[in-house]
Amino acid sequence: MSKRIILREMKDGESGIIVEFLAGRGMYERLSALGIRPGVKIIKVGTASKHGPVVVRVGRNQTAIGFGMSCKITVEVDR
């Protein structure tokens, strides 16, 4: 069953599809330049610490995304 959650709540190693960014144009531009944008498959690699950045894999790239931003990205996962 597919379910909509925020990126931060994903489990390590879980994959999902990005739905939307709950933020303004600035964040969209910074993320999309790195290939992270709605509709794209995203895998969560891990979290550095409780309030630390989330590391994700999109395509062949790994990217670290700060705590605040990681709470503003919604993804659709199969659970």
Added chain:
Amino acid sequence: MKHIMLMGNPNVGKSAVFSRLTGVHVVASNYPGTTVEYTQGALKMGQEVATLIDVPGTYGLEATSKAEEIAIDMLKRGDVVINVVDATNLERNLHLTLHLLEESIPVIIALNIWDDAKHKGIVIDVKKMEELLGVPVVPTVGITGEGIKELVLRIPEAVNPKVKKRSEEERWAEVGRIVNEIQTIEHRHHTLLEVLSDLSVKPVSGLLVASVVFFLSYEVVRRTAETLIGYIFDPFFEKVWQPLVTRFSSVLNPDSFIHHVIIGKLIEGNIDFVQSFGVLTTGLYVPVAMVLPYVFSFYLVLGFLEDFGYLPRLAVLFDSIMHRMGLHGWAIIPSLLGLGCNVPGIMASRILESRKERLISATIISIGVPCAALQAMIWGLLGNYGARYVIIVYSTLFFAWFLIGRIMKSFVKGYSPELIMEIPPYRLPSVQILSKKVWMRMVGFFKEALPIVLLGVALVNILYYFKVFNIIADFTSPLFTNVLGLPKDTVLAMAIGFLRKDVAVGMLGVAGLTAKQLTIACTVLAMSFPCVATFVVIFKELGLADMLKSVAIMLSSSIIAGALLNIIL
């Protein structure tokens, strides 16, 4: 003359390609944003000579950071663009490529990191790529030089296919379509490096990896340097240099001005390389035999970590802590670079997005991050009294580094953006590239440091000889004796610290201080005024107003720290 712009995403090997094309060596590392200031060199194409410019890496052509603004500005002045594309990362790289094709400038593509793509099972149809994009594509390997000749030969073929402006969405859709047609990926298993990569950004294993990395780095730096000193530099100075300067000393009158400046004081009738303090004795011994081995081994280890790709992982791990100082994880990298020399550390602060972050980063580097030359002298002199004192100096500096960042976070106006950073794959460093990088940094150290050290020692001796220092010392000594508990001689060392901190510690070493006094003096010296080279770079990066603020923080915090140590110890 034609201006050729070398452009591409961060960390796609532009700097390595640049070195190959021009023969000018620039520092390249395995993390995004190594090039913050552009470099240019001459590129020979047959009879013609063009100017090649290594543009800082950009993801797009919208100005989201200072580096991107520079890149966009430079694009307007170019005649041709060599777009360096990471073959292992086609999708993201092509986004910039399409953006470039929408401008009116001719483009040729260097499809770089071609060897890695092959190892990773990525197959790219180059012919088809040329067809679809409408520009020449040449596979290259920047670090070995493969394909570079062909790239140069084909520069005249660069064209602009005149595509219409697209929206962001259309561009990504187009990228997806192209990648689908030209790229096939063979499935393969996780490599050992990839497993290690995942481990280094998770909470428990990440800290474990970091501890191992720090411990090994420390051990390798110390042991390499000690071995070099014990087996090469000390024997050289004792067996070869000592007899020569002794003979020179014997033909001079030991009380003469010349002897005073060139040879310095004789200690029990002999030359002592640490204590004599002449230009040809201590002046040479300090930079060559005490500092150089540490600078070498530090840059060897740092270079390895840079090229391996560890530093971005460290940034991820430190992100939460750095946020408490108004910075984000990236800011750990300038501070680490500062451990070699504060100048590149402060220059690297430019990758931080806001003025607030840059001011904080530059200030905490000058206060809390001792450069390799200073550290070598602290170990060399203070270490004689026991590890305890060295640990006190380091802990004080680390504490100040954190606390001042913490305080500045609340008082400096401006915003602190969040971390968003690409994490490059681990790559085994190439021995050739690594040794070239260490060599360049060593040459840099020699050119910058040696003349200033020799000049500094000469200046100190001249001022001593004419007793000029006594006047300054008498004037400022109340602060030093009452608050810091230091004899008035140390005033002179502090003043010389403005020239070179290693020379200053050398002076402290001959001032007959107790272990406590030496500890306080080293701490104050490290925290207070930066050396002149750092000073200039702070001024250039921050401007006058922020530089003055930064200096005021340095002076006051160093006096507070010194006074506290004087009371506690």
